[in-house]
Amino acid sequence: MKHIITLTLSPVVDKSTTVDRIVADQKLPCDEPRFEPGGGGINVSRGLKRLNVNSVAIFPSGGLTGQHLQDLLKAEHINQVPVLTEKLTRENFIVVNREVHEEYRFGMPAVELLPKEELEILRVIKNLSPKPKFMVVSGSMPPGSSEDFLAKVARIAQQDGAKLIVDTSGEALKNAVEEGVYLLKPNQAELSKLTDIEVKDKNTAEEAARKIIDKGKCEVVVVSLGAQGAYIASRGYNEHIAAPDIEKRSTVGAGDSMVAGMVYAAEKGLDLRQMVRMGIACGSAATMNAGPELFKRADAERLFAELIKN
Numbered sequence: 001m002k003h004i005i006t007l008t009l010s011p012v013v014d015k016s017t018t019v020d021r022i023v024a025d026q027k028l029p030c031d032e033p034r035f036e037p038g039g040g041g042i043n044v045s046r047g048l049k050r051l052n053v054n055s056v057a058i059f060p061s062g063g064l065t066g067q068h069l070q071d072l073l074k075a076e077h078i079n080q081v082p083v084l085t086e087k088l089t090r091e092n093f094i095v096v097n098r099e100v101h102e103e104y105r106f107g108m109p110a111v112e113l114l115p116k117e118e119l120e121i122l123r124v125i126k127n128l129s130p131k132p133k134f135m136v137v138s139g140s141m142p143p144g145s146s147e148d149f150l151a152k153v154a155r156i157a158q159q160d161g162a163k164l165i166v167d168t169s170g171e172a173l174k175n176a177v178e179e180g181v182y183l184l185k186p187n188q189a190e191l192s193k194l195t196d197i198e199v200k201d202k203n204t205a206e207e208a209a210r211k212i213i214d215k216g217k218c219e220v221v222v223v224s225l226g227a228q229g230a231y232i233a234s235r236g237y238n239e240h241i242a243a244p245d246i247e248k249r250s251t252v253g254a255g256d257s258m259v260a261g262m263v264y265a266a267e268k269g270l271d272l273r274q275m276v277r278m279g280i281a282c283g284s285a286a287t288m289n290a291g292p293e294l295f296k297r298a299d300a301e302r303l304f305a306e307l308i309k310n
């Protein structure tokens with residue numbers, strides 16, 4: 001089944017290693033590095049894979065790191081359509097200091113996308129065959145990308161009758177929302193910026209999400225509230241769901257895991273009540289793992305079974 005595509009405009013190769021201690025001006029012998037593919041949509045594709053659902057990851061890929069990213073995805077059996085770019089795909093660097101159990105996450109800036117590369121990505125999405133049922137756009141927008149890029153993606157989704165799911169920020173998000181989106185997954189900061197309402201709890205999340213739903217351009221808004229769970233708003237159904245009580249290790253990857261859970265549920269034809277719970281289950285399951293590790297399927301299923309009782 002290739003009816004889910006994910007689009008990642010700022011993909012990355014995550015390189016992680018461990019070192020006994022960090023001191024200046026000395027050689028620091030590191031453990032053998034580990035490499036993982038990353039970036040919003042790519043993580044959604046990886047999360048879906050854990051739930052046994054195939055998707056196609058579309059992303060810009062440049063130079064040797066781009067090739068490495070493609071190899072890493074291939075090793076995980078994730079379908080991909082890389083769009084070749086002039087600039088080198090970035091590589092982030094994560095170092096764990098063994099002495100004090102601290103993790104340092106060095107993030108390189110998103111890589112510029114040239115106008116012709118952006119056009120090529122749009123062309124790829126337009127010419128997909130068969131037409132996708134779900135399009136997921138997740139992660140930050142790179143410098144150089146035009147502000148109406150997501151609006152153009154939204155138009156293609158409408159023409160194709162695909163459900164567009166967006167998890168990003170800034171002006172691009174604003175424009176996409178004005179064009180029309182099936183589901184938005186902002187966190188508190190993203191929703192605050194989008195609506196000019198300071199979102200800090202479920203009441204303010206409700207007020208801000210309603211503002212978007214009432215405009216009629218977006219069917220479902222799922223506001224992720226970190227440890228406070230999530231608030232879902234749509235025309236006919238609204239609810240706040242608390243996050244399950246888990247032992248948190250790292251919240252990195254929680255948002256992408258949540259989106260994967262919701263796309264999984266939507267693809268299986270589950271209703272909104274079940275969909276948001278599967279999202280929370282996958283998001284919270286991701287926080288049980290250290291570092292950028294996504295969720296384990298068994299954890300997500302156990303949390304979902306708990307959440308669905310209420």
Ligand SMILES: Nc1ncnc2c1ncn2[C@@H]1O[C@H](COP(=O)(O)OP(=O)(O)OP(=O)(O)O)[C@@H](O)[C@H]1O
Binds near residue numbers: 251
């Ligand atoms: N501390 C936590 N305890 C339990 N669950 C959590 C915690 N933090 C996040 N989650 C789960 O993950 C979901 C998404 O988290 P969050 O709101 O932090 O997303 P995000 O800000 O988009 O994350 P990201 O930094 O990955 O982009 C939450 O709705 C919740 O289910």
Ligand SMILES: [Mg+2]
Binds near residue numbers: 187255
């Ligand atoms: Mg997020």
